[in-house]
Amino acid sequence: MATDTDFxxxxxxxxxxxxxRSVRPLLLLATAGLxxxxxxxxxxxxxxxxxxxxxxxxVVCLVLWVSSALPLMITSLLAVILLPLGGVMPATDxxxxxxxxxxxxxxxVFILAACVxxxxxxxxxxxxxxxxxxxxxxxxxxxxxxxxxFMSFFMSVHAVxxxxxxxxxxxxxxxxxxxxxxxxxxxxxxxxxxxxTIGGVGTLLGGARAPLALxxxxxxxxxxxxxxxxxxxxxxxxxxxxxxxLAVLALFFxxxxxxxxxxxxxxxxxxxxxxxMRYEERAIAMVMFLTLLAWVFFGESYGxxxxxxxxxxxxxxxxxxxxxxxxxxxxxxxxxxYGGAIALGTAVNQTGAALWLSQQTVxxxxxxxxxxxxxxxxxxxVLTESMSxxxxxxxxxxxxxxxxxDFDMPLRIMALVVAVPAGLAFAFPIxxxxxxxxxxxxxxxxxxxxxxxxVLAFGGWCIFNVVANYYWPLLGIHMHVP
Amino acid sequence: xxxxxxxxxxRDRLFEGTEARASREIDLLLPxxxxxxxxxxxxxxxxxxxxxxxxGGRFRLRRGANSPLDVRVLAPPDFxxxxxxxxxxxxxxxxxxxxFVAIDPTAGCGFGTPGLPCQFCRGIGNAAPSTLPSVAExxxxxxxxxxxxxxxxVYFRGRCTDAPDGGVAALTPYIVAVKRHFNTLIAAQxxxxxxxxxxxxxxxxxxxxxxxxxxxYDAGTLEQHCPRRAQTIGRHRYLEAxxxxxxVFPSGTVWTELVVGVxxxxxxxxxxxxxxxxxxxxxxxxxxxxxxxxxxIVIPSPEELRPVYAHLYKAxxxxxxxxxxxxxxxxxxxxxxxxxxxxxxxxxxSSSFYRSRLGTLAARSLSRLRRRLxxxxxxxxxxxxxx
Numbered sequence: 001m002a003t004d005t006d007f008x009x010x011x012x013x014x015x016x017x018x019x020x021r022s023v024r025p026l027l028l029l030a031t032a033g034l035x036x037x038x039x040x041x042x043x044x045x046x047x048x049x050x051x052x053x054x055x056x057x058x059v060v061c062l063v064l065w066v067s068s069a070l071p072l073m074i075t076s077l078l079a080v081i082l083l084p085l086g087g088v089m090p091a092t093d094x095x096x097x098x099x100x101x102x103x104x105x106x107x108x109v110f111i112l113a114a115c116v117x118x119x120x121x122x123x124x125x126x127x128x129x130x131x132x133x134x135x136x137x138x139x140x141x142x143x144x145x146x147x148x149x150f151m152s153f154f155m156s157v158h159a160v161x162x163x164x165x166x167x168x169x170x171x172x173x174x175x176x177x178x179x180x181x182x183x184x185x186x187x188x189x190x191x192x193x194x195x196x197t198i199g200g201v202g203t204l205l206g207g208a209r210a211p212l213a214l215x216x217x218x219x220x221x222x223x224x225x226x227x228x229x230x231x232x233x234x235x236x237x238x239x240x241x242x243x244x245x246l247a248v249l250a251l252f253f254x255x256x257x258x259x260x261x262x263x264x265x266x267x268x269x270x271x272x273x274x275x276x277m278r279y280e281e282r283a284i285a286m287v288m289f290l291t292l293l294a295w296v297f298f299g300e301s302y303g304x305x306x307x308x309x310x311x312x313x314x315x316x317x318x319x320x321x322x323x324x325x326x327x328x329x330x331x332x333x334x335x336x337x338y339g340g341a342i343a344l345g346t347a348v349n350q351t352g353a354a355l356w357l358s359q360q361t362v363x364x365x366x367x368x369x370x371x372x373x374x375x376x377x378x379x380x381x382v383l384t385e386s387m388s389x390x391x392x393x394x395x396x397x398x399x400x401x402x403x404x405x406d407f408d409m410p411l412r413i414m415a416l417v418v419a420v421p422a423g424l425a426f427a428f429p430i431x432x433x434x435x436x437x438x439x440x441x442x443x444x445x446x447x448x449x450x451x452x453x454x455v456l457a458f459g460g461w462c463i464f465n466v467v468a469n470y471y472w473p474l475l476g477i478h479m480h481v482p
Numbered sequence: 483x484x485x486x487x488x489x490x491x492x493r494d495r496l497f498e499g500t501e502a503r504a505s506r507e508i509d510l511l512l513p514x515x516x517x518x519x520x521x522x523x524x525x526x527x528x529x530x531x532x533x534x535x536x537x538g539g540r541f542r543l544r545r546g547a548n549s550p551l552d553v554r555v556l557a558p559p560d561f562x563x564x565x566x567x568x569x570x571x572x573x574x575x576x577x578x579x580x581x582f583v584a585i586d587p588t589a590g591c592g593f594g595t596p597g598l599p600c601q602f603c604r605g606i607g608n609a610a611p612s613t614l615p616s617v618a619e620x621x622x623x624x625x626x627x628x629x630x631x632x633x634x635x636v637y638f639r640g641r642c643t644d645a646p647d648g649g650v651a652a653l654t655p656y657i658v659a660v661k662r663h664f665n666t667l668i669a670a671q672x673x674x675x676x677x678x679x680x681x682x683x684x685x686x687x688x689x690x691x692x693x694x695x696x697x698x699y700d701a702g703t704l705e706q707h708c709p710r711r712a713q714t715i716g717r718h719r720y721l722e723a724x725x726x727x728x729x730v731f732p733s734g735t736v737w738t739e740l741v742v743g744v745x746x747x748x749x750x751x752x753x754x755x756x757x758x759x760x761x762x763x764x765x766x767x768x769x770x771x772x773x774x775x776x777x778x779i780v781i782p783s784p785e786e787l788r789p790v791y792a793h794l795y796k797a798x799x800x801x802x803x804x805x806x807x808x809x810x811x812x813x814x815x816x817x818x819x820x821x822x823x824x825x826x827x828x829x830x831x832s833s834s835f836y837r838s839r840l841g842t843l844a845a846r847s848l849s850r851l852r853r854r855l856x857x858x859x860x861x862x863x864x865x866x867x868x869x
Contacts, residue, residue, distance in 0.1 A: 007682075007686050007857050007858060007859055008682075008857075008858050009682040009685055009686060009730050009856050009857055009858075010855070010856050010857075010858055011729045011730060011856070014852065014855060014856075017855045017856065018855065021855065
């Protein structure tokens with residue numbers, strides 16, 4: 001029985017509801033049939049029988065991830081059991097891929113972020129910055145935009161959005177901004193969502209996409225990126241996207257209020273209520289800072305995951321965290337999803353299926369490495385508007401590794417080409433949790449997100465390709481193997 | 483309308499050991515499965531032409547010198563004489579009418595001011611109880627009623643509240659508990675809420691049929707006789723709640739009572755037309771003897787009533803709204819009861835399947851399936867979006 005607030009009554013005709021409910025079981029049956037059909041085929045030229053079975057598993061996951069007929073993490077578990085059952089790889093190898101370094105890096109990041117949030121440190125940072133810089137309507141809007149982007153360098157995008165959402169709800173409340181009517185109200189929520197999303201592509205900490213892409217890359221090729229290399233490659237994209245985001249906000253939502261004094265006072269009161277910084281906050285801030293330095297300077301030699309786990313152990317040893325307090329912040333669904341995706345990506349690549357698939361698709365459409373990057377990044381951006389960012393990475397990475405081999409490109413560049421655009425979802429509430437949180441405010445209509453978001457996404461695609469072609473070579477990330 | 487005379491010995495035998503409230507009305511089952519509730523309080527029935535007598539073990543209803551009609555009397559069930567584990571008389575918590583057990587844990591009547599007797603209540607004067615029964619007590623009483631075979635369904639009455647939700651929040655724990663413990667259908671009668679979300683909430687909690695009893699359709703007459711309701715709730719809120727409820731609840735499960743005799747019969751006819759067009763089933767009850775001498779009240783004659791009942795049946799039939807969900811309400815004439823007022827050739831062919839054990843099982847199962855399909859848990863939709 002539904003709880004008091006957690007339900008909706010669907011008043012569409014019953015036959016429509018029944019039809020909708022039948023789609024999932026029918027789709028699951030069709031997917032099972034598709035798997036059986038693919039594995040029954042004679043392997044085409046250039047594809048081994050193991051490759052064909054890996055491809056069949058990939059197709060099953062593709063359908064299920066895109067359709068969400070099963071939760072993403074359950075599809076991943078299905079992939080892990082289909083690989084050994086289909087004879088693609090031994091069960092011990094498939095399950096061993098769950099122990100990938102990327103998984104432990106994500107786990108460590110979740111726990112660190114949980115400690116930051118639980119201690120109130122993140123709230124303090126948010127209120128301090130907003131109160132310091134947000135004295136005018138434009139100043140407050142920009143503060144929210146930049147604050148969310150900055151915090152997403154260190155915390156996952158949806159955690160940042162969830163953290164700042166209640167503050168913005170209070171701001172629009174004290175300013176008496178009317179839902180669906182106030183340009184400023186709409187701009188504030190979009191600044192929150194877009195700032196978080198853009199900032200999330202800046203480092204390896206902003207979301208689990210990048211660690212997943214690196215996990216698949218490492219599983220398939222043994223190559224990777226250091227923390228600093230990744231940030232250096234992505235931060236210019238963030239900077240340009242921020243400028244574009246501000247321009248889009250100003251263009252679509254001209255500020256329609258002149259004073260935010262009430263909001264300013266509210267922020268001052270909240271900051272006052274926090275009091276002075278406590279020992280716990282200072283200590284966690286120190287651990288986070290040292291962890292960041294360790295990722296930058298020792299990430300390559302000691303491993304990102306090892307550093308993250310050491311930081312977690314230090315927090316627990318110092319009594320700054322308890323398991324009970326952080327376990328609710330650890331998204332075990334993500335962990336399961338990534339384990340399966342990494343196993344699948346590795347299998348598709350090692351059996352040659354990725355190469356064969358890429359030759360039939362992107363490699364056949366593209367005429368040069370730059371064109372291939374443009375196509376892949378475009379596909380990632382389009383797919384991520386309707387799919388989980390991580391699912392896009394899980395789907396695209398194996399194929400793009402094949403494309404890289406086709407065009408004689410460095411394999412590791414594909415982690416950037418897939419993971420960064422996969423984070424640029426702006427046009428639909430379902431694209432990313434940050435958009436969904438903004439939409440849930442009631443201040444935004446669908447068209448308030450869709451059109452400006454589409455402009456931003458297209459701009460993002462252009463910026464990404466310009467950066468990939470002209471800036472990355474300066475860092476030594478070339479389109480061709482030198 | 484007139485009530486029913488019943489001799490003292492029979493009354494004592496029928497109502498021995500029960501609460502006074504249960505002994506002021508009697509439910510009769512007439513031939514063709516028509517339930518009727520008749521006042522038997524001597525204050526109002528002295529001039530009634532109807533008498534009920536037990537003749538050789540059979541109950542016979544007589545009107546003057548006319549030939550008697552064999553009827554079944556719903557004797558007060560045994561559980562009226564029991565007490566709950568907490569010591570409350572069960573008969574004070576629930577009443578059996580027709581084939582349902584009626585429970586009004588939060589209030590008595592929606593006509594008057596909260597806590598005061600209602601001027602139309604046929605002398606019952608069922609003011610709001612001073613202490614509410616606990617959820618456990620209600621479950622206990624329903625269990626007793628079901629085990630005894632006294633009722634099949636549960637009917638919650640939660641009127642007479644100033645709460646903006648119409649009493650949904652107060653009733654919900656009882657509804658949820660009964661639904662959890664018994665495989666039964668639940669009807670509820672409440673004040674209309676200010677937010678339609680509360681109608682959804684009622685359905686999601688487990689209510690299968692709902693009644694927002696407008697009782698007087700004409701706005702001026704409503705204002706005259708029920709100023710509290712007219713001012714604090716208003717006719718518009720009733721109509722909006724019913725309109726929304728017809729979208730949420732199954733077709734033929736939203737009903738409203740209209741009291742015949744308080745407003746002109748033409749007004750009742752137009753009420754029937756408007757309400758049936760919305761998908762609402764009007765149930766026509768007649769103003770009780772307690773209110774018969776009030777100013778502006780004109781008790782219509784049976785000849786005047788017959789075409790109104792026929793109109794009710796035809797209007798519902800024309801809208802193709804199912805009539806079998808709202809039935810066996812002794813307090814009024816349901817559209818299904820009204821079929822006897824049209825020519826036989828105009829009646830829909832009906833079977834008694836819906837009354838059979840299999841029919842009841844099908845109704846319960848379909849109702850449960852429908853709720854499962856219609857009520858969606860939002861968090862399930864976001865199952866994977868957190869990634």
